[in-house]
Amino acid sequence: MLSDVRVLVISGSSREGSFNRQLAAVAAGLAAQAGATVTTVDLRSLELPIYDEDLQSKGLPEGARRLVRLFAEHDALLLATPEYNGFPTPLLINALDWASVMPAADGQPSGSAAFGGTVAGLLSASPGAFGGLRSLLATRQFLQMNLGMLVVPEQFGLVRADQAFDAASALVDAAALAGVARVVDAVLRTARALKAVAR
Template sequence: MTAAPKVLVFAGSSRQGSLNKQLARLVAKRIEALGGVATFVDLKDYPCPLFDEDIETQGIPENVLKLRKLLADHQALFIASPEYNGFITPLLKNTLDWLSRPYEDTPGLALYSGKWAALVSASPGGLGGIRAMPLAQQLLANLGLIVLPQPMSLSKAHTAFDETGAFIEETNSKKLDALCQRLVDILACTSEKILL
């Protein structure tokens, strides 16, 4: 019997009331309910300096090392990516950049190699953060991740959640569950092939 697939979940926002952080928490709950193991991480708890090779030569920051350990222990990333002026957030880019760096015996990008990634986005507007989604997909692919197609964009997200953090509309629940299930199934299938 194969172990349940492990997915690292976070949002590209550190703001306390972030809709994308709320969505990421819901993603983690749904992955657990659908047979996976999810670890939700709040990037606010892992502040990292703006990537700078001068800082890197003095030693990898402690929070980057903690995030590296988390990433190494999971088969996939599931990111709730906000949209800032039609682009991904500086926080998301900076976090992914730090994790792409070589460290000790691990070459650059090695932490991402062979891992899957899935994306969602939430916005109070009508587009649901969709303008930044292709940019996030491109970045993840550039890093060597296998990006699950057909991400989910959640428009009018400020009215989408109930007091428990679940979706009010069943349509949104079905869309998110379908995306989470696809990722869990792919990871489980990949693990079985490795064991064979």
């Protein structure tokens, strides 16, 4: 088994008990089982203020630099984001906006260079009946069209997320686990194929 693929795992919600955090953790576990090196980043821990161009002109926050470094060090992204009014969360968009304006410095690539070519797989969890489908579509467009990531066609929206996990945060439904596994598998296969071509 190849073990050279590095995967960043991000949840668009950092709240205690977040369904998306739990879903991201399931995806992280599957990726690790499949031999990937996995890094989970908590967006709240980056302590990013709301993006403002005046703030940017005063200096870029260390959390944005950290996020760019993480993207530069990883081949792929597994992202689980909630849907807020049809869109991914402000927590996620704000973090990616900050990282996108980061210029290259001290041997670290710019944010846009670090994002470019990252293989991404999308997940969403919602207590509702549609599993965050609209946010999946908006996130796909954002990552692909604006940030230059390669988003795999497979995606998974977890419906009725408030009933989907057991006390150990495992998915109760085998079909739901298979849905996450399809996304993880597509991301790892694509990232590995691209790495093999680049060698």
